[in-house]
Amino acid sequence: MQASTNGKTFQLYLTYDDQSKPPTSKWLLAGIKKRAFDLTIASLVTIAILMWLIPILVLAIKLTSPGPPLFIQLRTGRNGRVFPCLKFRTMTYERNAKFRQATRDDQRITRIGKFLRRTNLDEMPQFLNVLAGHMSIVGPRPHPIPLDAQHWHTLPGYKERYAVRPGITGLAQARGARGETDELYKMIQRVRYDHLYIRRQSARLDAKICWWTIKSAIYGNRNAW
Template structure:
């Protein structure tokens, strides 16, 4: 039998069916049309505003051929690049940050191609360098902005029901369906969930790979419903551990001329998060990525020098104020030095503003706890605001650390956790950082339980395997928000 979720029509559960005015399948064409019109209009307006004839009011003599040619070439190039990269798919446009970044990159390729065409065809003399340059520069702002606006409109249109998604049903084990996307996520993917058909409980027939009579009846009901409601897509959510059982479900769903998509279970989902690479005639999953390439290392180093150099220049007065406060508050040096393990496990000395009355750097270290008596009055403020970490910009400039990377731990703690947590040593495949993916997600302060450290290490390893320069920038921005939102101690 089906579970209780089977008998619920989503449209009925959420009240009257909302009237759709646009079909989801037409969205890519509509977005392409908007891009083409926008770029043609932008090219003409820029050329119109930058010519002396427009300034003198002799618009009748204005030649539309030149800006029209530039606009058409730019629009065709941009649309082709965006289409080939799959960025006109509505679900991609609904991801605002990712889509704006993609639009910026696609426009960059477009401008390089347009400039190459102008150079190769030797039409530079017939093209206004001023208007073309302004058109290109404005595009870096207006094109990503227009895509952000289109993505925002698309999300709101889907949520309001103005865009009609493809009617779909979900089939699978009740336990798996509980973890499937909620309706609003399915809507963003262009799907309108009509009903769920769940196999009750854990089937006793799983070991044999055959389907029980109840499961066969559920499939029969699903197929009948799909035919009556003209379902256009079926989503299956079942464990991948029994391939025979999956094949039995697939065999029966072949009676319907609609696409069937199988969602990964928890085990497979974790593997699919890893990058996929061509491996001969097959595809391999990269469960551990290679060290950063020379180009990637150069990108990261440029970002490190730029951010740390600017920070050191702007924060020098703050450094002086903090140093004076530390000296007036307690005896001891202003800067705390401690040995840490860096890239490849190589040892270096980390710099921090002293926030405690002790200068521990031995085999036995005690982590700072809440209301720790070793923390000075000024030190408590510095730790709460993370200002004690600021001198590490010197470590970044010296090349010991990076702005973003796994946080370096004391050598004594490295030795301890490397014995308790699998994969701990992999953190040393990149330079340690002032902040990291774990810190940007709120994992700061004491790790009183091994599970807290395991969670940090899990995030550090994810960062290493998924590194990009955009991820570093994202982490830097999120860290500022996290520092103001959550206190450390």
């Protein structure tokens, strides 16, 4: 598959050792259970929360900042498949703007955007991505395509993080590895967390990550901006 970034294209290839090994019945059963969990939770959140939260936040964003309330960005999903990732818009709107990572005290972030990003509410529309099968509730975070273009063929183990569905939250983010990756070691740290999650993923670990994420949203995270 080819993806585009700033008029250029790059190939999305997944080549890793386990690709040639047939999935075991245990692995398949775990995948079915995880998908059932995702659908159940995403359906409940959509009905109980998103049905009223989306109209409120859409109105708040429209009243405080010109531009569309939703931000739709192409990101890489499982096995390198590109999908439209949904978020509430937290920055000033600029048509056809080039990708640039958010930074601390970024002047593009709106007043309501700061609140949405600090509480992770900007990610809530991604429960719709979960229902569509693009994402899981817990998994490695999907990166914008320009970041993939930067690291796909140069950072060892980077593309292997896409062997599973990306998540609304992940082990890396729950443990504080979030924010701008302006230095290579920050991306390396995230990839290591992602590999650790893929190796040890379980319902129990997913529950822990969800709890850590909720605590971070309530008490704040120094890398959330």
